[in-house]
Amino acid sequence: MKDLIKLANLPISDEQAKSLESAFSETLEVFKNLTDLDISQTEPTNQVTGQENVLREDKIDEDRMLTQSQALQSAKHTHEGFFVVPRLIDEK
Amino acid sequence: MTNQKYQLVCGMEVHAELKTNSKMFCGCKNDPFHAEKPNIYTCPVCLGLPGALPVANKQAIEWTIKLGLALGCKINLFSKFDRKHYFYPDLPKGYQISQYDLPFCYDGKIETELGTVRIHRIHLEEDTGKLLHKTVNGEQVSLIDFNRSSVPLIEIVTEPDITTAAHAAAYGKQLRKILQYLDIANCDMEQGGMRLEANVSLRPVGETELPNYKTEIKNINSFRFLEQAIDFEIDRQAELLANNQIVSQETRGWNSVKQVTYSQRSKEDAEDYRYFPDPDIPPIRFTEEQIAAIRETIPELPSAIATRWQQEYGIEPNMIEQIIVNTTVSRQYDKLFTNAKNEGISVASLLKNILSKKVPSPLEAGAEQTLLQFKELQKTDVVDDTQLIAIVNKVLTENPDISAKYFSGQKQVIGFVMGQILRELPKKSDPAQVREAIITQLEATK
């Protein structure tokens, strides 16, 4: 569960994690019923629309572009046009 | 540097930003390097605002296919985009739209002067925002600019065919040349328009199995650093292996000041990206006809032009290197060379003069002017015979031993005489005319 919490990037305390565990396993139990069905010949459905090749032309869309102040309007921490986060130590 | 005991096993991953007008999944301007301010080329989509949805840039996809075809790759006629999940402040959605198991292109190759390198796959994805580390009001912070977010990024992954650091650099350079030649990417390495990553491991010389580990060297932005970093890694790993130590599976960076690679992150547990097909983007299906149409747009590639020019005109490869910049330029030179050949002019000589700036290039002056000026340069002045004979005799008189040397068989003294005479004559004298005059006079004194 600890690894999962980290993977999901959720700030959850160990106590809270414990209380979530039973709900977690209960839900996983429900999924067992899927083994009843034969899907050996079935393809997955990722897209119910059946559409393909929905693409856009390489044009600049001025209407949708935001001004700098619009882009920053909802951020709690900004500085000279940038978004701000505490210094990251781990370089990607 | 080659190690005697161990052999380099190296593959590369290169990311290049495509020079489309707009971004990969939205219509924002694709020009992060020249943006005057941060966060001015964003919209709800590339900023990852709630409710925003991606729509793929057709040009970026076609250019990816174009590169794949140019590198001899197979094309997946049915393809899709997948979500690649990880958390980082420069990744606004918390996932990057990329390609997982059905990349657009696979199984190709690049030829370099140091050997072939096979291409494993080429896929298309979106770039992240950019981070700047600063101190603001006494606090250490990272500043984020999303102008670059969602710029189309092409990723080229090779098989581990690279055998030396120089080979890696040759590969990178050739790839960049092709990208620029196809006019799909600028590959400005200093700005990060092209980023290099090398996976480095060693195995005992003679063994054929792949090593069970690999070290990833990331964020290298020059070919020089690439070579240095790989050479450093070879030595570092060789020493560890020789002492029966394990080389950790990790990510390392290159410190160009200290000239060392350094550990950045352990890769013992490879990241779990939880890929799944992006439900917001319907899949892509090409027909053979569409692929053929893209293939038609590929110009004659640098390597093909170079071979052709070498064979037809006998030009040295290092001179060709300097002028194969892009399709427009090479076409101009092609025209020039054809005209030159028709007029019986030595193309090699012509090019030499262009490169040493004695004659303007056809880009500046046009093929006609270039040829004209070259011919001017080659023109020689005809020297008045009487004047010439007078000077020849003067030099022969001043150097009495010449005649004797000449008749005793040392014909090369003519060269010395030539030099003396030419100094006295106007610059563009015809050496053949002078030579004839000297011999005539000498024979006359017999």
Next chain:
Amino acid sequence: MKNNLHKLTLKKALAQIQSGETTAKKIYADCFSQIEAGNKDLNVFLSTNSPTSMKQFENPETTLQNCPIAVKDNICIENEVTTAASTVLEDYKPAYSATLIDNLKLHGGAVIGKTNLDAWAHGSSTETSQFGRTLNPRNPKYLPGGSSGGSAAAVAADMCTAAIGTETAGSIRQPASWCGVVGLKPTYGRVSRYGVIAMASSTDSPGPITKTVEDAAIMLACLAGHDSKDGTTTNQAVPDYVSLLQKSISGLKIGIMYQDIPGLKIANPYVLAAAKVLESLGAKVELVNALDPKYAVSVYTIVQRAEVSSNLARFDGIRFGNDRSYFGDEARRRILLGTHTLRKGYAEKYYQVAQKTRTLFIEDFSRLFSSYDVLISPTSPSFAEPIGASEDSVMFGELADMLLEPSSIAGLPGISVPCFHDEKTNLYLGLNIMAPAWREDLVLQVAHAYEINTDWNSWRKDNND
């Protein structure tokens, strides 16, 4: 009907504005009075736009002529607070509006306020809202359903002339059923999702919640359409739903689903009764066999929670909103489970199995629709549940929507219309009517025929229809 203007159906309101009998301004003001009277107790709206804030009321050339419309608060409106009922977004003002809002305004809809929902649309009760639960206006001891509980309640309480909700699996139809109103879930791709805060990207379908079926037809015509900003919307033209409404249902073949599923003892008899009504109107009705919907619960829970975990990854507090510590319990549960089903080593067992099983449901509906024009079932196994019902249940939402999940994961259209009214509790049961993709016209026809030939609709008497 002067100060009962709030009771007008959309159709009637438009007719009265057109004839000069009343004005949009008066209707808006009257609905707003309803809000002022009842919102404190019922907690239907999270934010409202008072009549004085409205810049103009005359919009005679438009379809909706400035009638007041309630909008679920997971739909973005530029520079107006949009919270998705979560404290993560408590002060968030989007820099853009959803396409469906642009469409709504183009057609003259006036947004009277943003309605409460289960936070992030996670649920079927509106109890997971981080701003308090909404109560069922029919009987405040009961829940309105969810996740579009606020929108359904707004319609039931006459706090608006019509409303907009979203359905991922059941979130329009189920609250419509519990509140005794009409809820239409369009085909996936019929209405643009651009600007709708995503829950499950592959099933989210915005749609109208209204007093009558005809009102739903009017609303759908305004909201539907292709959007170049949403790659999953269809290019197909929008039919004239309103005129198609009056078509006779005689000769239509109707299949009755789920009569053999346990746990539906309360609702199933009323579906049979409804089938008899449809038969009397000339339709042919038959029981049909279908894939057990309990499998759809597994499929839907896995796929939805996986997509939820992905769609909520962007909420990190950096560019907008608060950080991830503000997520409520239900959101956390879903993010964790969703992340788990996509993990290395588990994705094959869960996510991929679910997506394959999804295909089985699509094939099952194909099979059924090759023999039947329309399918019916109960919307919900029973009446609205009492307050607190969702609290101890781990999968409350997904279990409550079991009967609706098959059509949702297949992307099909469906409508819920009231099919029974319990006079003691004042609560309702809903009839779910489904059709093949893009056949909202069929769904509306059958629903309309049923509505005008029965007495379950609480507005028909007042509106003299």
